[in-house]
Amino acid sequence: MQLVYKKPxxxxxxxxxxxxxxxxxxxxRVLMEVVNEMGIVGETIGVxxxxxxxxxxxxxxxxxxxxxxxxxxxxxxxxxxVLPEKIVFSYQGDxxxxxxxxxxxIHTVNRGENILMIFINNAIYGMTGGQMAPTTILGQVTSTxxxxxxxxxxxxxxxxxxxxxxxPGAFYVTRQAVHTAGAVRxxxxxxxxxxxxxxxKKGTCFIEVVSNCPSGWxxxxxxxxxxxxxxxxxxxxxxxxxxxxxx
Amino acid sequence: MESxxxxxxxxxxxxxxxAEAAIRAGMQAYFGYPITPQSEILEYLTLEAPKRNxxxxxAESELAAINMIYGAGGAGxxxxxSSSSPGISLMQxxxxxxxxxxxxxxxxxxxxxxxxxxxxxxxxxxxFQATKGGGHGDYRLLVLAPASVQEMADxxxxxxxxxxxxxxxxxxxSDGALGQMMEKVALPASGSLPVINKPWATTGKPANxxxxxxxxxxxxxxxxxxxxxxxxxxxxxxxxxxxxxLLGSEEPEVVLVAFGLTARVCQKSLELAHERGLRVAxxxxxxxxxxxxxVIESLCEIADSFLTVExxxxxxxxxxxxxxxxxxxxxFKGRMGGMIPTPEEILLELEAITEKDETATA
Numbered sequence: 001m002q003l004v005y006k007k008p009x010x011x012x013x014x015x016x017x018x019x020x021x022x023x024x025x026x027x028x029r030v031l032m033e034v035v036n037e038m039g040i041v042g043e044t045i046g047v048x049x050x051x052x053x054x055x056x057x058x059x060x061x062x063x064x065x066x067x068x069x070x071x072x073x074x075x076x077x078x079x080x081x082v083l084p085e086k087i088v089f090s091y092q093g094d095x096x097x098x099x100x101x102x103x104x105x106i107h108t109v110n111r112g113e114n115i116l117m118i119f120i121n122n123a124i125y126g127m128t129g130g131q132m133a134p135t136t137i138l139g140q141v142t143s144t145x146x147x148x149x150x151x152x153x154x155x156x157x158x159x160x161x162x163x164x165x166x167x168p169g170a171f172y173v174t175r176q177a178v179h180t181a182g183a184v185r186x187x188x189x190x191x192x193x194x195x196x197x198x199x200x201k202k203g204t205c206f207i208e209v210v211s212n213c214p215s216g217w218x219x220x221x222x223x224x225x226x227x228x229x230x231x232x233x234x235x236x237x238x239x240x241x242x243x244x245x246x247x
Numbered sequence: 248m249e250s251x252x253x254x255x256x257x258x259x260x261x262x263x264x265x266a267e268a269a270i271r272a273g274m275q276a277y278f279g280y281p282i283t284p285q286s287e288i289l290e291y292l293t294l295e296a297p298k299r300n301x302x303x304x305x306a307e308s309e310l311a312a313i314n315m316i317y318g319a320g321g322a323g324x325x326x327x328x329s330s331s332s333p334g335i336s337l338m339q340x341x342x343x344x345x346x347x348x349x350x351x352x353x354x355x356x357x358x359x360x361x362x363x364x365x366x367x368x369x370x371x372x373x374x375f376q377a378t379k380g381g382g383h384g385d386y387r388l389l390v391l392a393p394a395s396v397q398e399m400a401d402x403x404x405x406x407x408x409x410x411x412x413x414x415x416x417x418x419x420x421s422d423g424a425l426g427q428m429m430e431k432v433a434l435p436a437s438g439s440l441p442v443i444n445k446p447w448a449t450t451g452k453p454a455n456x457x458x459x460x461x462x463x464x465x466x467x468x469x470x471x472x473x474x475x476x477x478x479x480x481x482x483x484x485x486x487x488x489x490x491x492x493l494l495g496s497e498e499p500e501v502v503l504v505a506f507g508l509t510a511r512v513c514q515k516s517l518e519l520a521h522e523r524g525l526r527v528a529x530x531x532x533x534x535x536x537x538x539x540x541x542v543i544e545s546l547c548e549i550a551d552s553f554l555t556v557e558x559x560x561x562x563x564x565x566x567x568x569x570x571x572x573x574x575x576x577x578x579f580k581g582r583m584g585g586m587i588p589t590p591e592e593i594l595l596e597l598e599a600i601t602e603k604d605e606t607a608t609a
Contacts, residue, residue, distance in 0.1 A: 043451040045322065048462075057460045063449035065321045066462035068344050071314035074306070078318025078326075079449070081302045082276050086451055104314070107307035 008036035012061045019126075021221020023211030024052060026178040027120060027187070028059050031089070034191045035062065044087040045079050047072045051093035052126040070101025073108035076115045087195055089116040095125050098134040098160040105160065112169030112203035116194040119161065119206065122213040123232060130216040134158040137235055142216070157235060161208040165241035171203035173242035177210045179225045183238075197244060210236045253433040261399040262287035262426040264434065265329075265355065265419070268400035270295055271437040272407050274353075275324035276302035278315035280334060283367045284423035285357035288329040309334040313341030313354075320350040321461045323448030325407055329355035331423070332373050333364060335381075342416055343382030346478070347463030349447075351410035353403065354388070354418045357426040360585035368585025369423035369508060374562035377420045378536045385475060387482045389417040390535040392506040396430035404440050409488060411443050413481060420535060422558070424508050424587065490533035491542055495521070499528035500601050502546050504567050505556040506532050508587065513556055515590035520597050527597060535563070543570035551604045552576040556593055559583060576604075 010032035018024045035044050041062060048056040050069035057064035067075040072090040080088040097105050097119050108117070124142055125131040131144040135157050139148040149157075165173040172194060176187040187209060194205035210232050212224040219227060259267070266288045269277065277296075279289040289305060296303035302319070306312035312328050320326040330338065335356045345352060356377065360370035377390045389409045391402045402419050410417040452458040465471040492510075495503075495517045505513040510531040520527040530546065532539050543553075552575050555564035564579045571577050580596045582588045 041452055042454055045449050045451060047318070054464060057462065061452070061458060063452050063459045064461075065318060065449055066348070066460070066464055067317070068314060068340055071310065071317075071341070074311040074314035075318035075321075077304075077311075078276070078278065078315035078320070079322045080318075081304060081315070082319045082322050082324040082326075083450060103307055104311050107311065 008033050010036040010041055010061050012059055014058045016059055017055060018052065019215040021212065021214040021224060022052070023122065023178045023209065024120065026184060027118065027209055027211070028056060030178070030184060030188045031118070031191055032060055034188060034195060038192070038195060040087050040195065043085070044089070045083070047076045047079070047088070047090040049090070049092040049096040051096050053091055053093060053120065054127065056091055070096050070099070071104055072096065073101065073113070073115070073117055074104045077108055077111070077113050080113060080115050084114070087198055089118060091118045092120070093126070094119070094121045094123065094133040094135040098158050102160070106164065106167070109164040109204045109206060110167045110169045112171070114198055114201050114203060116191070116198060116205045116207065119208045120211050121208055121236060122211040122216070123157075124213045124216040126213045126216045134160070137231055159236070161206065161241055164206055169203050170206055170242050171197055172205040172244040174206075174240045175208040175210060175236060175238050177238055179212070179228065193244070202244065208236070210238065252436040252439065254436065256431045256433045258429050259396060259432050260287060260427060260429050261396045261421065262357065263291050264396050264400040264432045265403055266291035267434055268403040269327050269353075270299055270301065271435055272404045272440045273325055273438070273442060274301060274327050274407070276316070276319040276326045277328065278304050278306050278312040278319070278326075279329050280306050280309050280312050282331045282334045284359060284426050285329050285331045285355065287426070288355065309337040310341070313338040316352050317341055317345055317348070317350055320345070320352045321348070321449055323445045323450055325411075327353040327355065329357065331357045331359045332361050332370070335373060335376070339376070339382035342388070343380070343384050343386060344463050345416050346386035346388070347384065347474070348461045349414040350416070350461065351414050352416050353406045353410055354416055356418055356420050358420065358422040360583065366585040367423060369425070369558065369587060370583070370585055371422060371507060371509065371558040371562070372583070373420065374535065374557070374559060377418050378538070378566070386478060387485075387536050389413065389415060389485060389488070390420050391417065392420050392533060392535050393425060394507050394510045394531065396425070396428065396432045399425060400432050400434055404435055407440060413485060414447075415481065420507065422508050485537045488534065489537040489539050491539040492531040492533060493528060493542065494531070495528035496526040497528075498526055499550045500526045500552070500604060501597055502550045502553045503527060503529045503556060503593070504532070504543070504553055504563070505529065506535060506563065509556045509558055512588055512590055513593060516593040516597065519590055519594045523598070525597060525601055532563070538566050538570070540566070540570035543567060544572070547571055547574040550575060552578065552600055554578045554580060554596055554600055556580045556588060558587060
């Protein structure tokens with residue numbers, strides 16, 4: 001029998017702990033496919049966050065560091081500053097990047113750190129059991145917004161990707177998804193481009209992936225993707241927020 | 248370290264001598280944030296970095312700074328950060344993570360008076376924080392306590408050496424007076440601290456080797472306990488690097504125990520005491536962790552009592568009492584909130600203690 005499809009060697013054999021339908025596994029795969037295909041396994045260093053993807057280093061078969069909650073981009077800054085020729089990325093969820101780590105996120109981009117920041121936005125805290133995230137949408141019920149997110153009480157969803165796109169240090173800022181085969185292909189192109197720009201030392205590349213959380217949202221995977229398209233995409237529209245300008 | 252070649256003596260501020268020593272010790276990256284009374288370190292290093300080929304970056308906070316040295320240290324670089332008491336409090340989470348992930352680094356605390364925002368005057372109020380862990384979980388830092396501008400420079404070399412020997416964060420516990428005062432210093436020469444191999448560093452997966460992961464997360468309690476046991480064994484091994492200085496009478500009635508700036512003050516008290524015919528010795532712990540407990544234990548055989556002097560409400564005195572273990576009385580004299588004890592007020596304590604001891608034995 002002929003083998004026509006297999007996982008890249010840059011993914012380990014470990015069984016992923018992610019829930020059925022979760023986007024993390026797909027994003028991991030896309031990232032590692034690009035690392036494999038670009039032949040940069042030996043020169044890529046990743047930084048894992050605190051959150052559902054805290055064990056990303058168990059699945060990505062490359063050198064990795066586990067950061068404290070919110071500090072992945074500071075850790076990535078430290079790595080990149082002493083190894084400027086290597087490829088460095090951070091991988092964070094919405095709570096990590098846009099709540100506890102907001103300061104680090106904004107200042108990393110503002111310095112134009114020459115790294116790729118991957119930001120998974122699923123509008124909820126998955127790991128701790130479904131609490132409100134900074135990106136939770138208005139009216140969304142979570143375990144800490146049991147009556148729905150109310151802006152009078154707890155403010156509005158934080159569109160941090162729009163915010164960092166305004167900073168001069170950002171070179172390429174885009175918002176992608178992984179709910180269809182087409183979306184996965186587009187994400188892969190964005191990751192490839194980001195690593196290419198990093199080689200060219202252009203500044204920070206920032207990719208938001210609007211994703212789902214079937215367990216946290218208490219939906220089936222299919223329902224979750226429908227809910228995401230209907231409720232999250234209008235607030236977090238897919239596409240480039242800062243188009244790279246190469247001269 | 249003592250035999251390393253040195254430059255001619257020059258007059259320097261403690262903070263600047265420390266910063267210059269860090270460059271000469273082969274520091275590859277420094278991340279810091281301004282806070283009085285240590286900002287000269289950040290200023291000196293950002294000035295020198297482009298000229299002398301190392302990284303110096305002003306972070307957006309102490310939180311970011313400690314996590315930047317986590318990343319850079321984890322990538323194998325010789326790394327340092329510096330701050331003063333409130334900023335060191337902010338770094339505690341990162342220090343706990345680095346202790347667990349075993350990332351060597353040098354952390355400078357130029358202490359100021361607290362608690363809270365406190366004062367910018369010198370203090371030793373962070374002894375507990377420095378020597379008992381400081382952040383969450385069971386861990387220890389190697390802690391060096393300089394007492395002069397010369398030692399501010401020398402201990403940077405020793406600090407990096409110990410950090411790399413044990414794969415553990417090391418702290419230099421200084422204070423605002425040592426950081427700000429100017430003294431004669433002969434700086435160690437560049438290149439005298441060897442570069443060591445760090446096979447655990449994340450520099451990119453080797454073509455024919457295992458990938459490296461730096462983490463402090465181990466959800467299985469059996470594994471986490473094993474890691475704790477290994478770390479505790481390492482902390483016990485550090486005992487072989489204990490350092491102290493013992494001055495004064497060989498048959499003391501009272502042993503003064505003081506570190507850092509207070510040890511300098513106590514040297515003067517020692518002179519005054521000898522002029523008055525009192526037999527006094529001064530034990531200066533140079534490493535606060537590992538603590539020179541054994542020498543204190545042996546001093547119990549020859550001394551009548553101990554007087555611990557600190558610029559705090561009584562922190563190191565607890566370790567002195569543990570070492571003395573009830574065999575002799577242990578007295579304490581402290582000033583707080585940025586106040587420095589005078590040699591005369593320590594002398595008064597010594598006189599009161601010797602009278603008390605005579606009454607007790609009479």
